[in-house]
Amino acid sequence: GENVEQHPSTLSVQEGDSAVIKCTYSDSASNYFPWYKQELGKRPQLIIDIRSNVGEKKDQRIAVTLNKTAKHFSLHITETQPEDSAVYFCAASRMGYSTLTFGKGTMLLVSP
Amino acid sequence: EAGVVQSPRYKIIEKKQPVAFWCNPISGHNTLYWYLQNLGQGPELLIRYENEEAVDDSQLPKDRFSAERLKGVDSTLKIQPAELGDSAVYLCASSLTSLAGEETQYFGPGTRLLVL
Numbered sequence: 001g002e003n004v005e006q007h008p009s010t011l012s013v014q015e016g017d018s019a020v021i022k023c024t025y026s027d028s029a030s031n032y033f034p035w036y037k038q039e040l041g042k043r044p045q046l047i048i049d050i051r052s053n054v055g056e057k058k059d060q061r062i063a064v065t066l067n068k069t070a071k072h073f074s075l076h077i078t079e080t081q082p083e084d085s086a087v088y089f090c091a092a093s094r095m096g097y098s099t100l101t102f103g104k105g106t107m108l109l110v111s112p
Numbered sequence: 113e114a115g116v117v118q119s120p121r122y123k124i125i126e127k128k129q130p131v132a133f134w135c136n137p138i139s140g141h142n143t144l145y146w147y148l149q150n151l152g153q154g155p156e157l158l159i160r161y162e163n164e165e166a167v168d169d170s171q172l173p174k175d176r177f178s179a180e181r182l183k184g185v186d187s188t189l190k191i192q193p194a195e196l197g198d199s200a201v202y203l204c205a206s207s208l209t210s211l212a213g214e215e216t217q218y219f220g221p222g223t224r225l226l227v228l
Contacts, residue, residue: 043221
């Protein structure tokens with residue numbers, strides 16, 4: 001089955017800095033890669049996703065890049081704000097064949 | 113549009129007692145998931161339903177866990193008897209699955225279970 005590794009487990013940045021979280025996956029057939037943000041005590045919420053037919057996707061301050069050859073994908077947050085502080089999870093799946101396998105999460109702390 | 117609804121939000125029970133969680137998915141979503149989330153970990157799939165059929169229950173500990181989605185809408189997850197190690201957050205999610213595959217999964221707020 002799919003295995004997703006996520007790094008780092010914790011990340012502390014100053015407000016305004018950029019943050020990068022990286023994930024690797026094992027199943028070369030995986031073709032859908034979402035990122036979820038989970039604030040303390042709240043539900044995971046999708047913030048961005050990418051499918052394997054594109055290499056990069058951006059949405060305002062958030063971007064995701066995908067390298068299918070190396071089987072890794074990354075989340076980039078620019079101009080971080082304190083409200084970006086949360087746990088971020090990456091996930092991977094083969095759409096139509098398997099459900100999501102999640103990474104262990106990255107706790108992002110943005111200090112004012 | 114209402115999101116995924118779960119109840120109760122919190123549950124405290126003694127070990128060996130039964131417990132049940134309820135989930136109502138987003139209207140029109142045919143796929144429903146139950147996940148287990150331990151502290152500091154990502155969600156782990158317990159069971160996935162497409163309509164009323166359980167299509168992936170390989171990770172469900174069937175000796176004590178059971179689930180049902182009788183009419184293909186809301187779902188119940190049960191643990192009997194509960195063990196100390198079952199303390200966790202139980203998340204429900206739903207999505208719309210078409211011929212193109214699964215669409216985005218939307219999560220409920222979860223039920224936080226504490227077994228004493």
